[in-house]
Amino acid sequence: MHVGVSAALAAPWLAEWPRLPRIALGCMLAAFPGAALIGILETVMRYNDAVFDHYLWFWFCVAGIGFPISLVHYANFGRRPAMPLPASNEEAAEVRFLGRLPREAGREIISISMQDHYVRVTTSRASVMILIRFADAVEELAGYPGAQVHRSHWVASGRAKRILREKNRTMIELVDGRRLPVSRPYLDEARKLASADATAS
Numbered sequence: 495m496h497v498g499v500s501a502a503l504a505a506p507w508l509a510e511w512p513r514l515p516r517i518a519l520g521c522m523l524a525a526f527p528g529a530a531l532i533g534i535l536e537t538v539m540r541y542n543d544a545v546f547d548h549y550l551w552f553w554f555c556v557a558g559i560g561f562p563i564s565l566v567h568y569a570n571f572g573r574r575p576a577m578p579l580p581a582s583n584e585e586a587a588e589v590r591f592l593g594r595l596p597r598e599a600g601r602e603i604i605s606i607s608m609q610d611h612y613v614r615v616t617t618s619r620a621s622v623m624i625l626i627r628f629a630d631a632v633e634e635l636a637g638y639p640g641a642q643v644h645r646s647h648w649v650a651s652g653r654a655k656r657i658l659r660e661k662n663r664t665m666i667e668l669v670d671g672r673r674l675p676v677s678r679p680y681l682d683e684a685r686k687l688a689s690a691d692a693t694a695s
Contacts, residue, residue, distance in 0.1 A: 499671065514565075517561070599615065600620070601617070605648060608647070613627075635648065
């Protein structure tokens with residue numbers, strides 16, 4: 495469910511969809527392999543040869559259980575305010591990096607991550623690849639609320655949910671459910687992002 499919903503929320507071709515239908519679609523897609531797994535377990539453990547006659551029922555149950563859980567985890571129910579954009583048009587014009595984003599991606603950035611010679615920019619509407627060095631992208635983001643949390647990741651203010659430990663690594667969880675690593679030199683900045691978001695909520 496986590497993989498399916500995260501993929502649906504990040505898919506550029508679903509950028510125009512409201513958040514709720516994207517969560518529902520992610521749950522429905524994730525329910526297919528989930529239902530297949532239940533069928534396999536029924537066949538192996540209960541020797542039920544007719545189990546796949548009920549595959550659609552299994553799918554319905556998995557999707558039906560996964561949707562409300564995913565809704566609580568991903569929908570946010572308006573608790574978090576929109577990402578604070580620059581206060582004025584003049585300020586926005588000075589954020590050079592925003593000019594690199596395609597129109598369909600919008601301007602509300604969630605995070606930026608380095609991928610080879612590109613950066614992956616995740617916004618509230620899409621996920622796009624931009625040909626630019628990560629260090630240059632961070633420099634061009636001067637004036638946009640946010641902070642670098644890792645040598646390869648930058649997170650916008652108002653988009654962090656919490657700091658957590660995962661397999662002996664410090665991670666920052668974002669509002670879209672993704673988790674990015676936090677390196678020690680940037681830990682204080684990451685904590686400030688998560689703390690500010692929790693206070694705003």
